[in-house]
Amino acid sequence: MYVLSGEVTLYVGEENYLMRAGMCAGFRANGTPHHLKNNSTDDATIIEVGTRVSCDAVSYATDDLVAVMGLNGQWVFEHKNGEPY
Incomplete structure (x- = not known):
């Protein structure tokens, strides 16, 4: 940065x-x-x-948010309990 x-x-x-x-x-x-x-x-x-090479999930420490790479190659955003955002 x-x-x-x-x-x-x-x-x-x-x-x-x-x-x-x-x-x-x-x-x-x-x-x-x-x-x-x-x-x-x-x-x-x-x-x-x-780069996020071979990265399939990102967790945001201070937020109830996880980004998960979907099967279609696009990021899907979820709560930390797995519920859709």
């Missing part, structure tokens, strides 16, 4: 970091859950590059 302009807060587990233009961060597969949030009133632009 690379911040092109503005500033965002990067949340990694229980920690958070203010990220400004020119700063970057990387995340290893199956690592600590993370997300970004723009807490300012100004726009921010980021580039995020990655």
Whole structure:
């Protein structure tokens, strides 16, 4: 993840970091859950590059949300108990 302009807060587990233009961060597969949030009133632009090769499910740590790769190759969103979203 690379911040092109503005500033965002990067949340990694229980920690958070203010990220400004020119700063970057990387995340290893199956690592600590993370997300970004723009807490300012100004726009921010980021580039995020990655791959989900051989990934068939993603669980969102702070939300009741799981993304599961369907048989048709498209993501299906479910609650953590398996009920459709």
